[in-house]
Amino acid sequence: MSPVEPRPGEKRILDEDCAEDNLKNGILMLTNQRIIFETTKGTLLTLSKKTEEAALDIPLDNITSVKTEGFIATKLVLVTNGVVYKFGVYSNRKWAKAIEEQIKAHKSSI
Structure with missing residues (x-):
């Protein structure tokens, strides 16, 4: 179960199991209101992961730059x-485009 509760009118757009360079392993989520990164802890014995805490909870209005790097x-x-923050996601261009679209949609709804 995720420790982050959805806000009224909030919709999940993307989520992915990934790692952030300093925060380590977790789940990155994009909603129509914010970016959330929840840290996870896995066990080799059961090959399972458990969500620990929301390490990041960033409103879309607070994001000043979105870009991709690496080949x-x-x-x-x-x-x-x-x-x-640098996240090792599978499709960085897909994520960047989705975040930019949500920022634009969020600004136009204010």
């Missing part, structure tokens, strides 16, 4: 409040 080891790069 083989691709990263999704987010900048918020001067802090850079």
